[in-house]
Amino acid sequence: MSEESTETLSVVVEREMPHPPEKIWCALTQPDLIEEWLMKNDFEPVVDHRFNFRADWGSVDCQVLAVEPNKTLSYTWGAFGLGSVVTWTLTPTSSGTHVRMEQSGFRPDQQQAYHGAKAGWPRFFAALEQVLARID
């Protein structure tokens, strides 16, 4: 299940997994395990820790924002000059864990002024959607 919105420009993926939160937490936070399902990395579950995800197509610059063991993990995700935040939320269920990943808040890494307007990506995408709707 996934949803997306050009207005808030967020990507959400949620899934029920038949495993306890503690085990999923290990997979989300141990570098050797992260590498097995996501990318090579130098992650540490420490707030403010800066790290990279590396793949053959390039790398993603990240910084840890929040760590609440077995519950919540949040880090910035910078790629293509766009900054976003990836947040993992683990909720125990009767048969395992509800895993939710939200990547949101896409905005330029560097802000500049033009006409005194903040031409942020979300505003841009919202405006773009309106323009495209008119064309249809």
Place this chain on the structure above:
Amino acid sequence: MGYCFCVQATADDLFRALADPTRRAIFERLALEELPVHALTEGAGVSQPAVSKHLRVLKQAGLVRDRHEGRQTHYSAQLGALAPLIDWTSQMAGFWQSRFDHLEALLKRMDQ
């Protein structure tokens, strides 16, 4: 790791061109109407050479088209060029879905 950002080759130029807020603002104005450089420069707080430079980058990314009329060059936005960008969030959703598959496979392996 079979999955990659397949749009990257085409979207990379777009992102680079639009990552700059000034260029994005120029593009937004040109999406509303066709304009010559001086009209874009007026009140922009940016010099005409700077605007011209931004227009070149936008043109290279296929985002802006120019039309010569007498001595003046008129610029307009090419909205169709944004298609790879609009696809990007669905590409990201696809990326994470695929990562979730790998995560589940790993969790199964951890049982053994």
